[in-house]
Amino acid sequence: MAGADEVEKLMKSTIYGYKEIYYIDFENDSYQMIYTDVRKMEELGKYSDAINIHFENGKIMRDDEENVRKFLSIENLREVLARQNSTEYKYRRRSESGDPENCLTCVTVRERKNGIPCSAIMTIRSVEWIMKLEEEEKRILIDSLHQANVANQAKSTFLSNMSHDIRTPLNAIIGYTGLALSVINDTEKVSEYLEKIKLSGTHLLRLINNILDVSRIESGKLSLEEEPCNFRVLLEEIGDMIEPQAEEKALDFYVDMGNIGNEYVYCDKVKFNQVLLNLLGNAVKFTDAGGKIKLGVCQKRHSPNGYFSYEIKVSDTGIGIGKAFIDNIFEPFEREKGTKSSGTGLGMAITKGIVDMMGGEISVESEVGKGTEFTVHLDFRKVPESIVQNMVRQGTLTTKSSGKHTADENKKNFDCVKLDENWYKNKQILLVDDNDMNREIEQELLSNAGFKVEYACNGEEAVKKVSVGEQNDFTYDMILMDIRMPVMDGYEATRRIREIDSRKGNHVPIIAMTANAFDEDKRNAINSGMDGHISKPIDVVQFIHIIKDKLLENKWQ
Numbered sequence: 157m158a159g160a161d162e163v164e165k166l167m168k169s170t171i172y173g174y175k176e177i178y179y180i181d182f183e184n185d186s187y188q189m190i191y192t193d194v195r196k197m198e199e200l201g202k203y204s205d206a207i208n209i210h211f212e213n214g215k216i217m218r219d220d221e222e223n224v225r226k227f228l229s230i231e232n233l234r235e236v237l238a239r240q241n242s243t244e245y246k247y248r249r250r251s252e253s254g255d256p257e258n259c260l261t262c263v264t265v266r267e268r269k270n271g272i273p274c275s276a277i278m279t280i281r282s283v284e285w286i287m288k289l290e291e292e293e294k295r296i297l298i299d300s301l302h303q304a305n306v307a308n309q310a311k312s313t314f315l316s317n318m319s320h321d322i323r324t325p326l327n328a329i330i331g332y333t334g335l336a337l338s339v340i341n342d343t344e345k346v347s348e349y350l351e352k353i354k355l356s357g358t359h360l361l362r363l364i365n366n367i368l369d370v371s372r373i374e375s376g377k378l379s380l381e382e383e384p385c386n387f388r389v390l391l392e393e394i395g396d397m398i399e400p401q402a403e404e405k406a407l408d409f410y411v412d413m414g415n416i417g418n419e420y421v422y423c424d425k426v427k428f429n430q431v432l433l434n435l436l437g438n439a440v441k442f443t444d445a446g447g448k449i450k451l452g453v454c455q456k457r458h459s460p461n462g463y464f465s466y467e468i469k470v471s472d473t474g475i476g477i478g479k480a481f482i483d484n485i486f487e488p489f490e491r492e493k494g495t496k497s498s499g500t501g502l503g504m505a506i507t508k509g510i511v512d513m514m515g516g517e518i519s520v521e522s523e524v525g526k527g528t529e530f531t532v533h534l535d536f537r538k539v540p541e542s543i544v545q546n547m548v549r550q551g552t553l554t555t556k557s558s559g560k561h562t563a564d565e566n567k568k569n570f571d572c573v574k575l576d577e578n579w580y581k582n583k584q585i586l587l588v589d590d591n592d593m594n595r596e597i598e599q600e601l602l603s604n605a606g607f608k609v610e611y612a613c614n615g616e617e618a619v620k621k622v623s624v625g626e627q628n629d630f631t632y633d634m635i636l637m638d639i640r641m642p643v644m645d646g647y648e649a650t651r652r653i654r655e656i657d658s659r660k661g662n663h664v665p666i667i668a669m670t671a672n673a674f675d676e677d678k679r680n681a682i683n684s685g686m687d688g689h690i691s692k693p694i695d696v697v698q699f700i701h702i703i704k705d706k707l708l709e710n711k712w713q
Contacts, residue, residue, distance in 0.1 A: 178278040220247040237273040257284045325356035366502040382422040384539045398436045406445040415454035418464045420544045421536035427510045435470040443474035463535040471529040477522035581606040583633040588618040590641040614641040615649030639670040647684040654685040665706045
């Protein structure tokens with residue numbers, strides 16, 4: 157049998173949270189106190205007198221007195237408990253410290269005679285913590301609802317913008333296609349319409365890429381691909397890309413980077429370009445003719461160990477940004493009302509996302525009618541001097557003095573071969589693509605450029621063609637490989653072809669040609685044994701240019 161101490165512990169654990177527990181005898185109008193957290197256990201007396209004393213002591217808050225007195229009366233309790241086994245009432249009373257607290261009194265029938273309750277157990281417990289928990293849960297629910305409403309509003313705004321922004325170039329593509337078909341014999345008009353279709357398609361692709369970029373940034377799937385580079389030359393190249401746009405709008409554009417002392421850093425050039433080209437592109441877009449745009453870069457005196465720190469400023473004398481929009485400028489899908497801006501409203505969100513990935517900071521100051529200045533702070537890892545010298549000797553790193561790649565023998569050979577524009581004619585290309593329409597377009601482009609083309613509909617078929625060619629001492633000059641295909645995908649096909657190459661001591665160039673256009677897709681292509689990557693939709697000029705360059709590289713290796 158349990159001892160007295162154990163019984164007491166068990167009792168305390170059972171009644172934890174209760175303020176008082178009473179046994180009520182309705183027939184004799186009496187009570188006995190079973191438990192209290194402040195008074196002695198042996199208290200007993202007349203029930204109606206105890207209620208009066210309870211109220212006289214001011215224990216019940218004045219606003220609740222009348223309702224509590226009615227609830228606690230023997231007449232009310234017996235009437236209610238005649239129909240049910242228990243009843244409860246929540247009210248406010250003063251705690252021993254005098255502070256108001258929410259309490260719950262529960263009365264449960266203990267004994268009945270002829271269906272009429274004659275005794276009951278009454279418990280009184282504080283529910284203050286429960287009330288606070290409920291209030292907190294309510295606040296969280298309200299906040300969540302508000303956030304959901306904001307998100308839904310942003311989504312609705314985004315879908316509305318997308319509907320407009322995607323339909324605009326689509327409308328142009330469909331419209332000009334119809335016009336071109338209607339004047340199919342007028343080559344000048346057809347050429348004009350096709351050029352406009354191409355521009356609209358490029359714009360549509362840029363919109364889609366922006367949507368994908370911001371999605372990947374938010375999901376953490378976008379990563380940096382850092383490589384050694386000359387920071388000064390990188391900035392010069394960015395300036396060279398913006399200068400024609402500025403000249404076209406009659407803008408005064410200049411680059412100031414005189415304060416750059418250390419130039420060789422590890423940097424993801426593509427994403428860094430994306431940041432600055434977006435900022436400079438907006439500066440051009442929102443600055444009227446005769447205005448000024450400046451790209452200023454200075455190196456900070458103090459940097460973290462092993463890093464060079466730079467402050468980059470892009471300023472303009474354009475239309476400026478309203479104060480109401482400044483706080484939201486880096487939010488996805490946001491566009492300032494009242495401007496003629498087109499696009500997804502994702503450019504600044506992508507810019508900030510990339511800067512954040514690089515461990516940097518971006519801020520903006522602007523005044524309507526006077527211009528805008530974006531400031532970016534970035535730290536780049538130093539490239540060790542030994543690596544710099546080695547890469548300069550190999551011609552793989554641009555130098556400060558020339559801003560051009562150091563020439564080597566292969567470069568000279570390339571230039572010599574390129575003088576003869578017929579050098580690549582009749583080169584044998586294996587085109588691997590499971591989509592009939594894509595394959596038809598690609599085959600036509602290659603044939604028009606002078607290549608001889610065979611095709612395969614999946615990776616397994618491609619491996620068989622290469623294997624048969626090996627048995628007959630025939631080697632393709634290049635393979636253009638789709639990635640997602642039935643039977644066997646492009647990665648596995650490439651690995652199989654490389655096994656065949658290793659037996660013959662060959663290395664046929666294999667270029668991924670796929671709609672899988674993300675950084676990891678390019679890495680996967682290289683890791684599987686491919687030599688390059690062309691993203692779909694295909695840019696015709698770039699498509700032929702890449703193929704020629706890869707054939708040249710293979711020729712002189």
